[in-house]
Structures are given as C-alpha cells and as structure tokens.
Amino acid sequence: MAADYVEWLRREGRIVIVGASLAGLRAAETLRAEGFAGELTLIGDEPYEPYDRPPLSKSVLLGMASPHHTELPHRWEIDAKWRLGVAATGLDPTAKRVRLADGDEVEYDRLLIATGVRARPWPKPEEARLDGVCLLRTCEDAADLYRRLKAGPRRVFVIGAGFAGSEVASACREMNLPVTVAERAGAPLVGALGGVIGAVAADLQTENGVDLRTHVTVTALEGDPAGRVRAVHLSDESVVEADVVVVSLGSLRNTEWLQGSGLGAGPRGVACDAGCRAFDFRGIVTDDVFVAGDVARSPHALFGYQFLSLEHWGNAVAQAETAAHNMICHGAERRPHLWMPAFWSSMFGVNIKSVGVPPMGEQLMVTQGSLAERRFAAVYGYQDRIVAAVTFDNTRWLEFYQRQIEIGAPFPVEYPTMDRRPEGRQPVDARFPDPSLPTHGPMVTLSGYSPADQQLVFHPARH
Amino acid sequence: MRLVVDLNKCQGYAQCAFLAPDVFAMHGEESLIYNPRAEEEQRERLARAVAACPVQAITADGLDRVGEVREAPDGR
C-alpha cells in the first residue's frame, strides 16, 4: 500500500514547494533528477526566479555584479509551474491545500516548506519608513542600498555588527564612505564566534576606518521634515548624523503563514525530524509535509540531537536535497540530514570560514597562526571535545578540523600543529555572551529538544 | 550565463580568477568574489575555470561537470 503510494506519487503525484529561493530550487532539481514525473509547483513571494543572496552583500556592493542578476544556474530541467510574486498565506494539512495571497488555493500530495527568513525590520515602523533606512535581504534591497551608496552619502550607519552588517561596513569602506557601526555586544560577530574572535573582527573594522561603537544600542532614528533619515540616536546619548541607515539585526523566520495549520512552527522555525518531515504541534511527525533551508529546525546527531536552526547557504542546499529525496522514496531508503554546519564570510579582504557550531563551544584554542596577524585557525571545545573551528585567511586547514569534529576529537588540542604560537598552547574562554541575553541572530541556533516549540524567547531588536 | 560558487568548498586556490579574470576576482588573498551573470563571450574562459577548480565548487549554466563526486566510504 505505502509502496504503491510512493510509486503513484513519483509517477503522477502533485508536489508543491513553498519558497522559490535556493532551497526550493535545489529541491525541485533533486526531485526531477531522482525521477519525479508528476506535477511540480513552486510558490515564491518575490517576483523573481530563484537567485543567490550571498553576492548581494559582497560582489554587488563591491560593484562587481548587478543586484538583479544573481539568479542561480539550473542544474537540472525542472519543468515546474511557477507561482512567483504571490505569497503563501495559509496551510490546511488535512485538505492538503496551500492558500495564496491572491485567494487561489493549490492542492498537493506532498508539500515542501522552504520559506526561509526575512530581514528583521527596524522595530519602530514610523522610523523604519524614513527614506534612507534600509534592509539587506532581497535583490531589491541590494539595488536600493547600492544606489544610495553610489550617491555618496555623508555617512552610512549600520545597526548591528553581525556578518551582514560587517560586510556592509566593509563595502562602504571599499567605496571610501564614512561608516559607523553600532553593536550592542562588546564586538562584532560575538554571537556567531564569541568575544575572543569578535575582538579580532573589531580591530579589523577600526583599522579599516570604521567608526565602531560597541556596548550601545540605537534608541531612535531621526528624520528631517522631508521624511529622510538624518541622524541616529544612541543609548550613550550620542547622536550620529547619517544619510543611510542599514538595519542589520538578523532575521525572522517566515512561519506566520503556518499559524493555525497545526504544524510545530513558530518564530524559531518549523521543527522537522532528521529526515526533514515536519512535526505537528503535538510533536508527532507528519507524512506529507517536509521542511528545508533556513526555516527548518532539525535535530543534529553531532550536537546531542538538539534542534538546530542554520541560516547557512550550504545547509539549504544539503537539506533541500535530502528533503526532496525523502519525499519520493520508500521509508527504508530515506536519508537523514547530517550536514556539518559550515559558513563563510568575507570582509575587509579577509576570508572568514567556520565549521561546526561555534556557539556551542565554551573554550577556544588558536591552534595555528595568530589572532594579532588575523591569519589563524582556532577550535572551539565543549565537554572535552572539538565542536567547531574557525579560520581567518587559513581556509585550507579547515577540512582537517572538520574531520576532528566528526570523529569527536578531544579538546584541548594536545598534539603539535604547525605554526602554533605561545598564545595557542592553552585554551581560553571563547567568551560567548550569556545565551539568555539577546544578541541578534547568530546564524546557528541551538534550540533545545522540543519539536513543538512555539515560544518567542527574546526580541533582539527591542530597544 | 548564470553561475554560482559554493564558497563552503572554495579554498582560495584562485584558479578561476587566473583563468577568467573578468568573472572572478580575489578580494584579499583568500576570498573570492565573482559576477553571477557572466557575459556569453566569457564562455570559453568560464569553462576553463570550472574545469580547473580544484574543489569543483563552480556551477554554471551548461558547463556542469557530469557525474557526482563520490564521497569517501567512511563519510569523509
């Protein structure tokens, strides 16, 4: 019976993918590559074919690429019905129907949720509407920001020194624009990499001429009578004049449309099992709804089976492929999503890469190179084993450390490594902020063991 | 032509930046930036770059290497 259903599904079933970005596209390709011959529909709220986002804050702002031309190449002919420019607004899993913003309904036999995240907006709507207050998530955001930067503003103000904010600051300096960065933590990248590495990122910014303000929050954005932003007020009572304000406070998961659907969906994402099947709010796994990409939270074997949310490009690709595979195969052929978290960033000409889950680490050891030279490899330890590694301009060693994480190699690192400096002989506190305190959007979130989590734990942008 | 580089795989060997300098560039010693939409006249250079990438990180319209990379049996 079940086998017959899968055969039927593969031949003439209807699969709907909500979310037409990286994960949605890769899932669609995988479905076709693995022989799905039925009807495939992709629904996306943006009116564009799937495009790549990482270049938006790098190549695009550096003037090397057009914001409207980062479309992803297609690896496989996917022969899909595209419903672009129309958001999904609701889901009825019993009737197996997706409601669309234009009132239409689309029926499915199996559904993939890949709605991703959106930029967290500035929390005060009237200030957020000021001309010159920008976000950076979509190609339109990028086009708008690039145009404003090219116009030569007196100063750019970046709220939030995570990766995206730091990349914007880097691009501004590349364009020789004065830029101020405000960060509520003690340094940039602290949520993702901890305070020790954050201090390196802070030096990188200040040496490149960024006016970096830490331990401050933005209290208000001030507009001129014409409705253009003209100044930023900070919690230390200082005021910085700026014509462009980039709000870079992490992201929000696009799960609102699932309210009332009965799925285990909330602000922290849609919970799914290791096979990418969504949980309902009771913690029972569903049969016909799958999840992939930034919006998913799924248990990871390497990290104590805690639910992990990863806003990582590579995770979107890998999870989409696994979800697609599992959607159209028999139970015994299903694969678990066991991707090793990995990400990259690039700022001020320095290549930053990481594997594993740094925020899980309590201690840090610089095993190669030196923090002061900004060329190093460092590992994070938790409960006597290596759980993550980060490199600055040392990426060719990273695969070694990835293997160390995979085999659960012991921490501290006792064996000798090339170019070990005195600073790297002893582990130090990695200095992650207290997890109960708000920071905006570390790109990896460990979120406990409950598949039915629907609580909002904190409001990072509450000022 | 649309293209994308898996920058998780990229290790900064810069072969693409040598062989197709109008599409790929190094920003610093190790970070790669690139134009995800290459002009058609770059096809030949892009093909050289795709083939030369030591970590096979570049996907481009019509220039994919066929076949999948085999993973190590023990998952490495």
Next chain:
Amino acid sequence: MPHASMMRQITDFANRANPYPVYEELRRTPVLHEEEDGPYLISSYYDIKALLHDPRISSDAANLAAAGDDALDQTEETGGLPPSFLRLDPPEHDRLRRIANGAFGPPHRPRRIESMRGQMRDIVTELIDGFGDARQIDLVDQFAYPFPVTVICRLLGVPREDEPKFRTWVDPLVASLDPDTGRGADDTDHRKTAREARMQLGMYLAELVEERAREPRDDMLSDLVNSRGPDGAMTMMEVLSTSVLLLIAGHETTVNLITNGMLTLLRHPEYLRRLREDPGLSVNIVEELLRYEPPVQLVPQRTCIGDIEVRGVTIPKGSRIWLVLAAGNRDPERFEDPERFDPDRGDIQHLGFGSGIHSCFGAPLARLETQIALSELARRLESPRLVEDPPPYRQNAVLRGPRHLGIAFEGLR
C-alpha cells in the same frame, strides 16, 4: 623479503615507463613502512588528501634533515641560498608565497597569466612551424622543452638566449630531486654537484635581479625584488631562492605534462581526433592527464611533527612521509575505472597539483600552456604516430616523463 621493496620498485628505472602496476600493489598496503628508518608510503586518495591538509605534516627542510634524510636532496639548505617556500612551513611559507603571488596572480596581478595566452600561442606556432619539412620530430627537444622555457623566461624576465647556460645548472638540480634510493656511494658527489649548480644559478639570477632592482620592467623578477606590500620585502636571498624555484618548477614539470599528454593522446587516438575538431576539449584532457599521468608522481619531502594515525597505523613523530600522488590518482576507492584515460569523466578532482597550502603555485600557467600546446599539436600534425612505444624515459622517478618522444607525421596543416 622475497622481492624488492616497494620503495625500490618505485625508484627502479625499469618501472619508469609504467609505474602503475607498482602503485596498484602499493595501494594494497595504503600505509606502508618497509624499513626501520625509511619513509611511510601513503598511496590512497583520501589519505593523501587528508595529509595534505593536516597541520601536523611539515614541509620544512629542517624537519626532514632531523628525520635522518639519507635519500633526498639537501641542496636547498646547503647551496648557499635559504630554502624556498616549497620547503618551508607557515608562517614563513605563507609570507614568501604571498609575496611571490603578488608578482604572479590575483589579487595584485590578476591578468598577468591570462594576458599571455596570445604570446603562448605565438610561441607554439613558431615552434611547430620550425619543424619545417621534417616528417619526424623529438617532441621533447623540439617543442615540450623549449615552449615552457620560453614562457617562464618571459614571465620572470630571464633572457631566453641564456637557456644553454642555466640548463647546465638546472639539470643536476632536478636530478637531485630524485629519491634514488640506490644511489649509495656517489651520493656525496651528486649533492656536491647540485649544491654547486644551485649556487651558480643563484649567482646568475642575482645579476638580473640587481638590474631589475635598479630598473624595474614588466616582469616577475622586477616585482619580486621591488615588492613592498603589507608583508614587507623579500631579502635578496629570498628573492633568489624564490626565483630559482620558479625558474625550475616553471618548466621542468610542464615539459612532462605536455610530453605525457601527447604520448597519452597518441595512445588514445580517438581523443586526438576529437581534440582536433574541438580545441575546447583540451580543458578536460589536461585535467584528466593530471590525474592519469601526473608530472609530479610523489611528494617525498614531508615529515610529521607529532604522532599521527592513518588507517589505524600510528606514524611516529619525526617520520618521513611519501605521498604518492600518482597512486592516489588511480585509487578505485575514489575514481570509477581509474586505469582508463577518460577526459569525459565528470569527476576529475585529481591530486596532480597537490592540495592544501603547497598546491602547485604555477598551476594556471601549466594548465594554459598544456591546453594550448596539445590543441595546436592535434590541429597541425597530419596523421601523427609514435615512433617507439614506450619511449625512453628520464631517470627521475618524481618528475617523471619521457626523455625523448619521437613522433612521425605526414605533414603540417
């Protein structure tokens, strides 16, 4: 032992024409340690790749010397010049390689190599035209050697007409890179000759470098000696050891890649025919050649600075390690049908240029040179065929390739 050790079989000249059966046998013991103070031989793809990225594996010549090096060249640290970055670890390796790269490629010189394509094609055309009315050539002497030599001379800014002079120093230096375990008594003489040669070559280059320091031109020697980036300048001695490395590595390996390439294509005429019709195929042909007949067969100069474990075997700290790239390139655990030359295979992630921080510095140059050389030879030689197969080989087991490659043909197109 009933038969010669694997190490001896690898270096045995009798196996030079076809070392691959030896490598196949070698892979049966992926971590092989035959003699008490001898090296550990690593021959499986995944192990080699892992060790090339392992921060416990050193390339530092000083570590090698401490490991009781009896078979390998020591000229780099005794020839009056400091070791080149090839024989150093980070941070020194990284600093020198960054400065050298500043003179060679992106980000500082992004178009230096790509912009030489036209010149490369002209040199190739001139060499092929130079075959004249002959109906038989030695590809090595008439093409595969002079082509990359001319290119590296232009790139560095070394006068092409000095080639006969520097060749007399390069030859003994290259020979000294051969881990000829049977060398025995005359080893000291070998080393002395190599040391002498390296010094002479260094002195020759010193003159040119000093000239460029005074009057910079658009060449790499000028950039090397005048570089004042964030890493500071190279010392004169560093400039010289880097230049010696680039001059030698810039052609000795490419000679073999081109010659192995033509030999392989003549053994697989269907690809020669396809290449004639579609020069674009040269791209995949070169990658497959780097897997199938890599010009650097093994990396014999690594040591481990701590105990490491490979496939359950503990390699003790201080041991020498040979990474047999050519064996890994034909590892059936990694490549389907590995003994088949197949430029159409989608997946050619070879070890031909190594991997990790020491991955071949000149790779893009070698790629372009060989792509152009092979597609032009395929296009212009009418009905080429091998005069003898196998051809005579050079002694060297590391930088392996034919000494001569006789090709007969009906005419030029």
